[in-house]
Amino acid sequence: MSKFITVRKGNFSFLIEKKNLRVMSVLFVSLLITLILSIGIGSTLVPLSEIIQTLFGQGSKQYDFIILSLRLPRVLVAILIGAALGVSGAILQGVIRNPLASPDIIGITNGAAFAATAFIVYLGGSVSIKLLPLAAIIGAITVSVLIYLLAWKKGVSPFRLVLIGIGMATAMGSLTTFMIVVTNAYTAAEAYVWLTGSIYAASMQKFYVLLPFVLVFVILALVLSRNVSVQELGDDVATSLGSRVQLQRFLLVFISVILAGAAVAIGGAIGFVGLIAPHISRKMVGASFGSLIPTAALVGALLVALADLIGRTAFQPYDVPAGIFTAAIGAPFFIYLIYRNRNK
């Protein structure tokens, strides 16, 4: 029996290792368990039988509001945000060929956060809040283009990109703080909670805004994924293999930016997921992108869903933003990465 499963449809084909498929199944089941737990645990405990009945539309009225209006949207949105950030980070690390790259380290997240804060502070009330995600995505794209152009000097070196990204992140951070400082206390608090990265007050509406973005761009990322594997061989080899390196790199970075922007738009600046999810995934399924992208999506989803579950339940009555837990895991992990690469 072959080690691989081949998926082929016209011009499109890729291989999935069976071992990796098992890993993904385990992750998927873990995610389902987290979903059930998230629905069940909270100030009101919902019994398992009720959860299952409600999810299949057979529930008693008693728990409908808690499950369908409060907890289910929240965990679904957490899953989408995590998946988007995980895939965004996996692409960036592959394209930039740097294990330390992630949307929040190189400033994409801060760009989105800056635009979103500007939206809350200057347009809040006068323009529909539904446009907030759009503002965040525009911010993410603008800052990414800026970073890319500024890092360009006969090509983009990964090191320069990270450095300039850190600089831009600082600039965006300062300007964001500035807007919060000069606005009124109420708006400031609103923007601040949002900035910390919280899925508090998620709704099905937010889920439906985010869903098409995540689906379309994760699938696009999968389709383009083999190009990443070719790019990792280096520009010269990739070009000689017939890969249109610059165009594909642009498309991949674009997907990554959109995914990060959409995630930040809905969930605020949930940090470090884009950094650690791809690393954990590589440990599980290796570096081949056909497996890495779906795995990174699952790991990212699991991370954010768990962080939100802990933040919501462990410190009641406080609702601790998920971003704090992801940073608490992510920052030490980042330090560990520096330590592991210390002799390079």
Next chain:
Amino acid sequence: MFENNRKKLIGFLACLLLFMISFVASIVFGATKISFSEAYHTFVHYDEENLQHVIVLTTRLPRAIIATVIGCCLAIAGVLMQAITRNPLASPSILGINTGAVFFVVLASTFLSLTSMVQYMWVAFFGAALSTFFVYFLGSIGRDGITPIKLILAGSAISALFLSSTQGLLVLNQKGLQEVLFWLTGSVSGRTLEMLFPVLPYMIVAVAVALFISKDINLMLSGDDVAKSLGVKTGVIKLVIGILVIFLAGGSVAVAGTVGFIGLIIPHIGRYFVGSDHRWLIPYSAILGAILVLLADVLARFIIMPSEVPIGVMTAIIGVPFFIYIARKGVLSL
């Protein structure tokens, strides 16, 4: 640019003159415009009935003095950090010293019932010291010791860790969010001289020691082996520099919050003028740092009048393009 000592001295005097002009500008310009003669009269015959005199003495003068002190201290801290790490991007804000101080202040304000600003200041000081130590340790692990990239990454990791922890605390405890935020962003307004006095002696001693060891720093930069053969105890010098940075940068953060990028920009401008002879570079950087903070502070009052831009934002706006310029130029060791 200035080849010989005479030109360096003349240049220094010119800087001193520019500093005095900036200092006076900081006193006379602002939401309430104060004439030169009124400012002068405040010091010769003070009249407590005169509102302008009161403003000068209680608001403008303390502000100008604090701006001067933190400008000097941050600039010297930057010179020392760039020398010890041989990294042109090293500076207090980039390496996460500020965010460390901020985190501990917010932590203390959430869990301890601190009453005086002086207590907060010591907390900030402690936080700055701890994060300096942390980043330095993290940046120096590995076979090849401190490399520019490791140090910057370590700094940004520590920064991110402290920043999100700070945000977490602020979300849980929203009272005073805006005051804390304003302080975090860096400001010299509303600070009284009483807040400066507790740290000032340490800062003065640190500046004096920095000048005193400037020759040893020069030798150290020519390589550890050379320095050792000339009788410089490089280990001791590095330790002393580390302590000085904590006093200078930590003290500045304690007084004025996170005024970033001064320590990054000024040493480069200083080196442009006098090269890397630290006997000249340290005093030049001190005075240039004071000028930059004073002018940034004056500018901060006019951009969104009658409100004020926090000076930390002003220095970031000036500093980031500079940072990007250096990053593009390539991070060569000094």
